[in-house]
Amino acid sequence: MRLIIPPDIGGDRLNISKKIGFIGAGKVGFSLGRYLVENHEGVMGYYSKNPDSAKEAAEFTDTIVYKEVEHIVEDCDILFLTVPDGIITKVWEEMKLLSIEGKIICHCSGSYASTIFSEISQCKAFGYSIHPLFAIHSKRNSYKELSQALFTIEGSSTYLNYFEQMFQRLGNQVQIIQAHDKAKYHAAAVFMSNFVVALASCGQNLLQQCGFEKEQALSALAPLMKNNVEHIIENGVISSLTGPVERNDVETIRKHLQVLEGEEKEIYKRLSTILIKVGMEKNAQLNYEEMENELA
Structure with a gap:
């Protein structure tokens, strides 16, 4: 999706380097701040209600620690609210009381859209959700891998091009998405990240039942x-599908169902039903009706 710069926002304005501040100093704030600093973007510093975390983040990024939120808002053009999802609204409600006209307010939540910044247009500010499609595990090391991440950006049309180009x-890689797609987008990320952990846990547990030690199983x-x-x-x-569903091996599926119990059996049946659809695309000549009945 290519975007047109609105007529009242000139190209020069979009290309001007902007000062960036972080409100909140957890893993995301640490990682994104250091990543931007390493790439010579204008990070000014951090504010947090926990002064020790702000100090630690500022030292980690060689930037300033702000003791008052008003000062970081005054100094910066772009403010990243890198706080837990559950308190974005609370922090925003406090920020609305400050002088934020012309400020660019961002959060990094995967599931929330920029619409969480209620009444932002009345404040004459601009709101964005900017999310790296990447699991940030470590506040001191994850920044090294952020270059691999795709960033999704959603929000006011005014500075979409600015963030995309930055x-x-x-x-x-950058993808512009719509506010109403944020929850579905985040669900896709959960499927490919958190649910992989759940499946690994299931596989590990089954091998332990076969006599494997826990670490040996993994x-x-x-x-x-x-x-x-x-x-x-x-x-x-489609090309990567192998196993009993791919080859329409009903007898093996039946054996699996006989030894599985409870939630693991239900997970197996639900995922196998999805795999049948993939198998049909790969092997149009096969008839999966008997397998579908077995899994019903």
């Missing part, structure tokens, strides 16, 4: 998991 300049499954993910990335979902 992250592209850093080498990131070690045994690791090459299978890595190889499968690599094939999906390189060859796509």
